[in-house]
Amino acid sequence: MGLPAFQTVIDEHGPALHRYLVGTVGVHDANDCFQETMIAALRAFPSLRHGDNIGGWLFTIAHRKVIDAARARDRRPVPVGALADGSGGGRELPDVSDDGLWARVSALPTKQRSAVLLRFVADRPYADIADALACSEAAARQNVRAGLRRLREELA
Amino acid sequence: MNKVETQLRDGPPSEAGSLDAALAAFRHRADSEGLVEVAWTEVDTPVGAMLLATTDRGLVRVALSRAEEDVFLEDLADNISPRVVEHANRLDPVRRQFDEYFEGKRTAFDVDVDWRLSHGFRRDVLEILHDQVPFGHVVSYKELAERAGHPRASRAVGTAMATNPVPIVVPCHRVLRTGGALGGYGGGLDMKLHLLRLEGALLS
Numbered sequence: 001m002g003l004p005a006f007q008t009v010i011d012e013h014g015p016a017l018h019r020y021l022v023g024t025v026g027v028h029d030a031n032d033c034f035q036e037t038m039i040a041a042l043r044a045f046p047s048l049r050h051g052d053n054i055g056g057w058l059f060t061i062a063h064r065k066v067i068d069a070a071r072a073r074d075r076r077p078v079p080v081g082a083l084a085d086g087s088g089g090g091r092e093l094p095d096v097s098d099d100g101l102w103a104r105v106s107a108l109p110t111k112q113r114s115a116v117l118l119r120f121v122a123d124r125p126y127a128d129i130a131d132a133l134a135c136s137e138a139a140a141r142q143n144v145r146a147g148l149r150r151l152r153e154e155l156a
Numbered sequence: 157m158n159k160v161e162t163q164l165r166d167g168p169p170s171e172a173g174s175l176d177a178a179l180a181a182f183r184h185r186a187d188s189e190g191l192v193e194v195a196w197t198e199v200d201t202p203v204g205a206m207l208l209a210t211t212d213r214g215l216v217r218v219a220l221s222r223a224e225e226d227v228f229l230e231d232l233a234d235n236i237s238p239r240v241v242e243h244a245n246r247l248d249p250v251r252r253q254f255d256e257y258f259e260g261k262r263t264a265f266d267v268d269v270d271w272r273l274s275h276g277f278r279r280d281v282l283e284i285l286h287d288q289v290p291f292g293h294v295v296s297y298k299e300l301a302e303r304a305g306h307p308r309a310s311r312a313v314g315t316a317m318a319t320n321p322v323p324i325v326v327p328c329h330r331v332l333r334t335g336g337a338l339g340g341y342g343g344g345l346d347m348k349l350h351l352l353r354l355e356g357a358l359l360s
Contacts, residue, residue, distance in 0.1 A: 005229035005240035007196070010179070018175045023168040030170075034178040035185060042191045046238055101160070102168050120164035151160050 003051045006042055013058050014038075020059070020122040023105060024066050024113060033069050037062045056128035063114055063132040070110065104154050111135075112147030119144045183243050194232045195243035198222060199251045201258045203347045206324075208247050208254075211236060214268030215250055217321050220343035235273055254324070260354060263291035265325045273321035280304050281316040286326045292355045296334040318342065330357065 017037065021030040040061050048057065105113060111133055118124045118132060129140040186192050194216065196209040207219040207228050216236060219228040232240045244251075249267075256262035274282055281304045288303065289295050295303075297310040297317075306312070317328040323342060329351040333339045341348035352358040 003233060003238040005194075005233040006238055007229055007240050007242055010241070014179065015175060018178055019167040019170070022170045022174070027170060027174065031174065031178040031181060035182045038182045039185060039189070039191070042186055042239060042241070043189075101163050105164075105168075116164065120161055121167055123165075148160060152158070155160060 003045065003048060004054075006045055009041070009045075009054055009058065010038070013055055016122045017058065017062055020117050021062065021066070023102065023117045023121050025069050026106065029069050029073070033062070033065045036065045036068070040065070053128070055124065056131050059118060059122060059124055059128060060132040063118075066114065067110070101151065101155060104151055108147050108150065112143050112150070115140055115143035116147035116151070183241060186241055187243055187246065191239055192241045192243055192246070193237035193239040195241060195246035196228075196232070197242060197244040197247045197251065199247075199254050201254060203258075203343065203350050206254075208250055209240070210247055210250065211270045211272075213270035213272070215322055215325060216270040216273060218323050218325060220323055220347065231273070257324070258354070263355075267325055269322055269325065274316075274319070277304070277306070277309070277312060278316035278319060281313050282320055282322075282326050282328075285328065285331065289327060289330050291327075292357050294330045294332050294352070294357050296332055297339065298334050300331060314340070324351075330355075 018030060018034050021033045021037075024030075025033055037058070041058055044061075048054070105116065108116065114133060115129055118129045119126075124132070126137050126140050126144075129144070130137040133140060133143065135143075183192075187195070194209050194211055196207060196217075199206050199208055204220075205222040207217075207222060207225060208215065209217040209228070209232055217228065217232060219225070229240055253262055253265050253267060257265070269286065271279055271283070281300060284303050285295070285300060297313045298307070301307055301309040301313045304313070313331070317331055318340065320326055320328045320342070323329070329341060329348045331339065338345055338348055349358065
């Protein structure tokens with residue numbers, strides 16, 4: 001059979017995709033990234049040749065949108081007042097706060113952060129993580145391991 | 157599993173309703189960009205929740221039970237477009253007419269039908285039924301076969317009714333056996349009885 005209804009993609013992957021994005025770009029930007037990812041996916045959906053690994057495909061799109069969002073954030077003009085008092089410059093960290101884990105996740109290097117979140121929050125297999133990050137499966141595993149090690153050390 | 161992994165698996169803290177808000181924004185934008193080729197929703201009726209689907213041409217599919225959701229979505233994806241997205245607003249006018257019909261306040265549906273899911277003789281028969289058998293009237297399988305120009309095709313008429321993609325609006329519940337026996341109905345005979353009583357087509 002061909003492709004399933006896009007609705008089943010939303011139902012199966014929507015919640016994990018949203019959690020992944022909240023962990024990656026923060027609550028504030030997650031909804032925008034979610035919308036961008038889903039729109040791009042829906043637009044391209046009929047041209048998928050088969051429905052064998054829709055999850056991997058969707059999270060690959062999501063990772064691209066995360067990178068786009070990070071670039072847009074870096075380009076965002078900094079208010080003059082913010083510079084004067086020494087705050088607001090540089091890269092804004094996602095607005096997550098709890099006992100520290102998520103703040104530390106957001107401070108991981110981009111590839112490690114995405115790898116860790118794809119593995120544990122979105123529950124994707126290593127092959128999908130490799131696709132999303134455009135790297136080998138071995139490199140995907142290594143990014144997950146490195147990210148986890150750093151989080152453990154920092155939270156120890 | 158260690159503590160960090162467990163915490164990661166629990167997911168990041170998020171505001172309640174945040175996913176719903178993201179989904180609503182996505183649906184709105186998808187529709188305004190013309191990407192929702194099939195919009196569907198659920199409608200509550202006194203005989204249970206039904207599913208409705210529309211294209212830009214009109215109502216394309218009605219499922220008489222929510223339990224058919226998987227088949228309903230698959231059917232739409234295979235035969236119309238895989239761009240099938242839940243979108244209640246697009247079906248507001250149809251849902252309102254369903255409400256009125258089941259409240260006994262509406263005797264005819266003013267809804268365009270997209271006939272794409274029906275073909276050949278089956279479609280001919282369903283269009284005749286839709287155009288010629290109004291609220292409160294009934295017709296026999298045999299009579300419908302005659303009207304379609306194939307008087308001996310009662311059985312094929314039965315198949316056409318069984319595969320009606322748009323029940324209720326295309327009123328296959330108004331088709332009975334010669335002599336008045338109920339025949340069959342996709343939603344079950346209780347539903348068929350309910351509809352015929354609602355329309356005053358059955359006295360008992």
